Amino acid sequence: MTAGLLKRSDEDGRSQTSATEIRIRDAAEADLPAIVEIHNEAIASRISSAQLDPVTVEGRREWFRVHSPMQYPIWVADLDGAIAGWLSFREFLPRCAYRDTVELSVYVSEQFRRRGVGRKLLQEAIARGPQLGMHSLVGLIFGHNEPSIALFRLAGFERWGLLPGVARVDEIPRDLTIFGRHI
Numbered sequence: 001m002t003a004g005l006l007k008r009s010d011e012d013g014r015s016q017t018s019a020t021e022i023r024i025r026d027a028a029e030a031d032l033p034a035i036v037e038i039h040n041e042a043i044a045s046r047i048s049s050a051q052l053d054p055v056t057v058e059g060r061r062e063w064f065r066v067h068s069p070m071q072y073p074i075w076v077a078d079l080d081g082a083i084a085g086w087l088s089f090r091e092f093l094p095r096c097a098y099r100d101t102v103e104l105s106v107y108v109s110e111q112f113r114r115r116g117v118g119r120k121l122l123q124e125a126i127a128r129g130p131q132l133g134m135h136s137l138v139g140l141i142f143g144h145n146e147p148s149i150a151l152f153r154l155a156g157f158e159r160w161g162l163l164p165g166v167a168r169v170d171e172i173p174r175d176l177t178i179f180g181r182h183i
């Protein structure tokens with residue numbers, strides 16, 4: 001699972017092409033510290049995670065172990081030998097009729113943002129989801145999370161729902177949007 005050439009912009013906004021490769025693979029438990037570190041950056045930003053307190057490696061071990069490569073995998077994106085981001089799948093709703101609709105979350109290290117990592121992870125989910133028995137993908141995204149909404153729209157997701165003011169983040173009411181696409 002590799003991406004070829006990567007387009008990015010320099011400080012003047014001009015497009016550059018580098019030969020850096022984004023490699024997507026199943027996460028190993030040894031990746032958990034990097035996964036947790038990236039997650040904690042996002043938690044601190046207050047726009048991207050409904051988890052409000054920092055997570056720990058030990059606290060996430062059980063979460064990691066209930067995922068498997070064939071059902072609800074966790075993938076990491078390897079860039080220049082570092083873990084640049086990750087994507088995880090989980091059950092959308094427990095009722096049988098929703099079995100093949102899956103919720104996904106995607107997180108990219110601040111250090112590696114705007115280099116196509118998030119896009120590559122979503123593209124991989126769209127391409128490989130059917131082999132994993134999925135027919136629809138859903139992302140639950142805060143209404144004020146503009147980077148993520150832009151990314152999901154770019155990957156062909158549409159806004160399927162809005163739950164106004166259902167979250168409280170530091171006492172501020174926040175909307176939850178539901179972005180989805182059939183695959």
Ligand SMILES: CC(C)(COP(=O)(O)OP(=O)(O)OC[C@H]1O[C@@H](n2cnc3c(N)ncnc32)[C@H](O)[C@@H]1OP(=O)(O)O)[C@@H](O)C(=O)NCCC(=O)NCCS
Nearest residue numbers: 048105106107108113114115116117118119147148150151
């Ligand atoms: C959202 C997130 C995953 C994007 O990852 P990324 O690797 O930086 O995204 P990409 O480089 O693949 O960007 C692809 C496109 O998404 C859009 N995009 C990404 N970040 C953006 C930003 N900060 N502002 C506006 N658009 C943005 C752009 O259209 C971008 O294309 P471009 O760079 O050619 O303009 C990353 O910002 C992140 O990890 N945020 C915290 C976690 C989070 O919010 N996850 C979503 C909840 S599931």
